[in-house]
Amino acid sequence: LAKTTQPISMDSYEGQEVNITCSHNNIATNDYITWYQQFPSQGPRFIIQGYKTKVTNEVASLFIPADRKSSTLSLPRVSLSDTAVYYCLVGDNFNKFYFGSGTKLNVKP
């Protein structure tokens, strides 16, 4: 049973910033929040991971409020190649990952 809830789909245009929010009301103390990107017929690719506050890497930022019941993946200036499904997962590497429906991001020219 997936422990996260995300919008099914989102549309954006090239160059825009995209924010995808994920709800995880029952997140456990030991859980981290991890986001993956998946293109058709490929395995998921790690984007970013965080525990609290804000994390930034070369491709995205992750915002986590103090209660940790939600998180927001921010993709700056998306391009057509960012069209993919984005999954939010909670857990640690000792636990199983149950994938939710993910968010299908469609970037338009």
Next chain:
Amino acid sequence: GAVVSQHPSWVICKSGTSVKIECRSLDFQATTMFWYRQFPKQSLMLMATSNEGSKATYEQGVEKDKFLINHASLTLSTLTVTSAHPEDSSFYICSASDRGDSYEQYFGPGTRLTVT
């Protein structure tokens, strides 16, 4: 970064035959690997947890006698689909963790199985 490979990348087999899919962690040791199945336009569904040196743990509804999992070493897990049927046609993906400081699971590229 850590790399997980799968072999084959795609396979076509006839109904009633068995197919083995390999999952390897190339540059790290993985005591635990996970197997997922993904049907078209659907999310990944966890099938089982593969533990090195012990029996796999299957998710509810997954037939353990049909999907045989062997984790013979710290870098190799195999999934064998026995007596395959067309409804077993799917995209099979494995993942592994090195249990290091990063709470990250590394996913393989997937194996497309088509049963005719």
